[in-house]
Amino acid sequence: MSNHETPVLKAEARGLNFYYGEAQALKNINMPIYDKKVTALIGPSGCGKSTYLRSFNRMHDLYPGNRYEGEIRFFPDNTNLLGSDVDPIEVRMRVGMVFQKPNPFPKTIFENVAYGLRVRGENNKRVLEDKVEHALKSAAIWEEVKNRLQDQAPNLSGGQQQRLCIARALATDPELLLFDEPTSALDPIATGAIEELVHELKKRVTILIVTHNMQQAARVSDYTAYMFLGEMIEFGKTDQIFIKPQDKRTEDYITGRMG
Amino acid sequence: MQPLTTDEIRIVIAKGKFRDNLFKAVGIFCLAFALLVIVALIADMVIKGAERFTLDFFLNFASRRAAQAGILSAWVGSLLVMLVTALAAVPLGVAAGLYLEEYAKRNWLTNLIEINITNLAAVPSIVYGLLALGIFVYQFGFGQSILSAGLTLALLILPIIIVSTREAIRAIPAMIREGSMAVGATRWQTCRYHIIPYAMPGILTGVIIGLARAIGETAPIITIGALTFIAFLPPLPFTAAEGGATAGLFDWVMSPFTVMPIQIFNWTSRPDPAFEVNAAAAGFVLMAMVLSMNAVAIYLRYKMRKRIKW
Numbered sequence: 001m002s003n004h005e006t007p008v009l010k011a012e013a014r015g016l017n018f019y020y021g022e023a024q025a026l027k028n029i030n031m032p033i034y035d036k037k038v039t040a041l042i043g044p045s046g047c048g049k050s051t052y053l054r055s056f057n058r059m060h061d062l063y064p065g066n067r068y069e070g071e072i073r074f075f076p077d078n079t080n081l082l083g084s085d086v087d088p089i090e091v092r093m094r095v096g097m098v099f100q101k102p103n104p105f106p107k108t109i110f111e112n113v114a115y116g117l118r119v120r121g122e123n124n125k126r127v128l129e130d131k132v133e134h135a136l137k138s139a140a141i142w143e144e145v146k147n148r149l150q151d152q153a154p155n156l157s158g159g160q161q162q163r164l165c166i167a168r169a170l171a172t173d174p175e176l177l178l179f180d181e182p183t184s185a186l187d188p189i190a191t192g193a194i195e196e197l198v199h200e201l202k203k204r205v206t207i208l209i210v211t212h213n214m215q216q217a218a219r220v221s222d223y224t225a226y227m228f229l230g231e232m233i234e235f236g237k238t239d240q241i242f243i244k245p246q247d248k249r250t251e252d253y254i255t256g257r258m259g
Numbered sequence: 260m261q262p263l264t265t266d267e268i269r270i271v272i273a274k275g276k277f278r279d280n281l282f283k284a285v286g287i288f289c290l291a292f293a294l295l296v297i298v299a300l301i302a303d304m305v306i307k308g309a310e311r312f313t314l315d316f317f318l319n320f321a322s323r324r325a326a327q328a329g330i331l332s333a334w335v336g337s338l339l340v341m342l343v344t345a346l347a348a349v350p351l352g353v354a355a356g357l358y359l360e361e362y363a364k365r366n367w368l369t370n371l372i373e374i375n376i377t378n379l380a381a382v383p384s385i386v387y388g389l390l391a392l393g394i395f396v397y398q399f400g401f402g403q404s405i406l407s408a409g410l411t412l413a414l415l416i417l418p419i420i421i422v423s424t425r426e427a428i429r430a431i432p433a434m435i436r437e438g439s440m441a442v443g444a445t446r447w448q449t450c451r452y453h454i455i456p457y458a459m460p461g462i463l464t465g466v467i468i469g470l471a472r473a474i475g476e477t478a479p480i481i482t483i484g485a486l487t488f489i490a491f492l493p494p495l496p497f498t499a500a501e502g503g504a505t506a507g508l509f510d511w512v513m514s515p516f517t518v519m520p521i522q523i524f525n526w527t528s529r530p531d532p533a534f535e536v537n538a539a540a541a542g543f544v545l546m547a548m549v550l551s552m553n554a555v556a557i558y559l560r561y562k563m564r565k566r567i568k569w
Contacts, residue, residue, distance in 0.1 A: 057441060059437065059440070059441065062436075062437065062440060064364060064365055089443050089444075089445060090443075092440065092441055092442065092443040093442075093443035096441070096442070097441040099434055099437065099438065099441075101434060103432075103434040103435060103437070103438040103569075104438075105435060105438065105439070105452075105453060106435075106457060106566070106567045106568060106569065115439070115442060115444075115452065116442035116443065118452075119442055119443055119444045119445075119448050120443070152566075154568050154569065165438070168438075168442065169441075169442065172442060172443070
């Protein structure tokens, strides 16, 4: 990682609070997300990191009783992703997501990747084929599936399924890609492949990744945020967070004294 | 307390095993009893009705003479009524179930509706018959027709279809729905590409079980006034009708009709014992229709579930 370039803002949380009904899950979060960088969210279970991540594509809007306060500004157009005038579908068209457990649709490999394009009204076979191939290549799974695009996706191995889900998210060229513990259901080899992919992908897309695994955060991210009990305790460059944390709580977590 | 010796442990296990076996015996007895009843019932109908299992029985209309009487108008009537029932109940039930699961906000109103759908399933079928007599037969002027009967039975099985649709939708993991929404799909796109296709095995099963229930219903059909003695078939589309006219595509829905259970009921109430043979034979045919519908439901569920996995 180069230390000399000035990072460009892609998104910024400003005074973000989040409530599941009465329970407050996020407390006054302020944090920048830098363009074409990988930002890792770490913290013990229940600290709110997944809740925070799922605010970026308004996933909470799918369920009743959830409420946001504050803003997530999205650049360069300075849209407030949480604004009541902004349609959650518009947000999800710009912000892709990869889930904790691979969740391919029970359809063919091709249809899984083409889905986002179909949703956008693209039905031209040539265009679909081109974009599906491109997305599968970007997700480093093309070589494994190119001869069986019409096979059912759930027949793939777990690691392949997860890369397919990444391809599905990439097919529509998102500006920001959210990863919610993408390797927690995978074996070490599949995990390595995903981590390598994340590293490769940041050339073209901004990445926000939640992880339980601190080595993973250290390996793949440029910036790291430590969350605890719904609060953002510390945010900084990954080396600095892991080598010289400023906050005692961050240090305790990283050194394994807590969590 | 002293730890148990090996011998004592064995005694404890033996006691437990004895109760295990006791329950096993009771369970097998209960199961055998239930199975025996249905087998006896079917066997009885087969034996009593044996002499009527000829092609003529299926191709003859009702008759005053038992030996020549057949079930043509009854089985054709049953099939046509089922067709109307399915065409009315499936879109209504599936759309209602889909709306409740995927669109409706969770509030007191939805809860009230849900409770009442469950209540609807428990309404005695004769009550549906009374309702239909007032609304379909007289108010809408459909008369004592296949249309009236089909719509009545559609009302009757609507709760079954709604409930099975909802259960099938609920069995789809939330992560599939989220995966679809996360790429920017609308609720309808999610329903069209995912929810409806993946729920289809469950929905179809519910539809067939509902139809199997409807095909055996007697009370509401009698209430709306199905005739018991019909010696003609509903007009086939585009064939010659009375008065030199040509039957329209949908003329058959307004035709008088009879159905299997009513034909059976009619025969059992005749004084001549020869008609009991007809009743037994027709009873077996009806039973075979219901069982084969259930078999189709089981097969479809098995076949389609195998293809859809998460």
